[in-house]
Amino acid sequence: MKICSLFSGGKDSTYALHWAVLKGFEVICLITIIPRRRDSWMFQYHNVSLTTYQAQSLGIPLIQVESSGQKDLELEDLERAFKAAASMGARGIVSGALLSDYQRMNINMIAHGLGLKTYSPLWRKDQERYMRELLKEGFEIIITSASAQGFPFELVGKVLKSEDVEKIILNARNFGFNPAFEGGEAETFVINAPLFKRKLIVEGKAVRLGEFEWEYRIEHIH
16 A cells, blocks of 8 residues: 655654554655644654655655644645645545554544554553653664653754663653653654664754753754
């Protein structure tokens, strides 16, 4: 079956794409929604415009759709993207929805309204086990933002190693945040994965925005 993959460039959407290929789907395009607002309800904000580099490394065509980021208009922007995917021959959509009922329900509603099947391979997956699996399966991930009390902010801008994941899991248990960041505790950017034809190199700097808020600003990528 021909499908398109919702793709933010972060760990969850990249893993969902990975799953789809392993299951034998023909992924004919990636879909990136670029919100203008940081507080988008539906879409990742940080570094989503850089998915062009990831798409090139993956060798998969990319549909980019700008969104106002306003809650009442975001779904219209998503529908516009799905229509573009359907016009390319897609019969389904895969997403990296992990725990957000709001995201998953809206994706399903819009896709089904257009006659597209939906797949959410990460839905309700064990959060701690999932974080460990990512590294074991060859994903190289950078933390690009973090905003949770107790998060190990020294990891912002770093490529995660196994010991870093264990530190995140331990702190998540102690401070009560989600270890896979589904509550918005952090955002990620994948620089290498099993489907990448070449690794991305990024350069930037970590910036403190508040007492419990840091972000990594990517300045160069190649």
